[in-house]
Amino acid sequence: MNSTDKPVPNPIVVLREDFDDLSVLYNPDTADAIGINPIGAAIWKQMDGRRTVSEIIAHLRASYADVPDTVTDEIIAFIDGLARKGFARV
Numbered sequence: 001m002n003s004t005d006k007p008v009p010n011p012i013v014v015l016r017e018d019f020d021d022l023s024v025l026y027n028p029d030t031a032d033a034i035g036i037n038p039i040g041a042a043i044w045k046q047m048d049g050r051r052t053v054s055e056i057i058a059h060l061r062a063s064y065a066d067v068p069d070t071v072t073d074e075i076i077a078f079i080d081g082l083a084r085k086g087f088a089r090v
Contacts, residue, residue, distance in 0.1 A: 001053070001076050001079060001080050001083070001090050002053070002076070003052060003053045003054040003057070003072060003076070004052050004053070004054065005052065005053055005090045006049050006050060006051060006052050006053075006090070007047040007049070007053065007056075007079045007082075007083070007088050007089070007090050008047055008048065008049035008088060008089055008090075009044060009047050009082075009087065009088050010027065010086060010087050010088055010089065012027065012028060012029055013025050013026065013027050013087050013088075014026045014027075014028065015041065015044055015045075017041060021037060021038060022035050022036070022037065023035070023036050023037075023038070023040065023041040023044075024036070025044065025082075025087050027086060027087060030086065032085060032086070032087075034082075034085065034087065039060070039064070040078060042059075042060060042063065042064075043056060043060070043075060043078060043079070046059055046060075047079070047088060053072075053075060053076060053079065056075065057071055057072055057075055060075075
């Protein structure tokens with residue numbers, strides 16, 4: 001994956017934000033779940049198949065203070081992990 005790819009969530013995956021600093025992505029087909037932090041939830045909400053990874057990163061930089069320089073690699077790794085587990089695709 002690279003910064004011009006346009007990730008999209010698996011449409012059956014549910015985002016639950018019922019917890020203070022933890023959200024959960026749940027795949028009802030496989031019963032798999034992943035806990036994600038608020039930044040992960042913000043990334044998930046930006047993944048719509050229209051926005052590139054670069055656009056998602058720009059949104060995070062505009063929304064949060066002190067975004068580290070390593071954010072591109074970290075977001076790509078996060079989305080790759082979601083894709084490998086069937087929660088998203090690129």
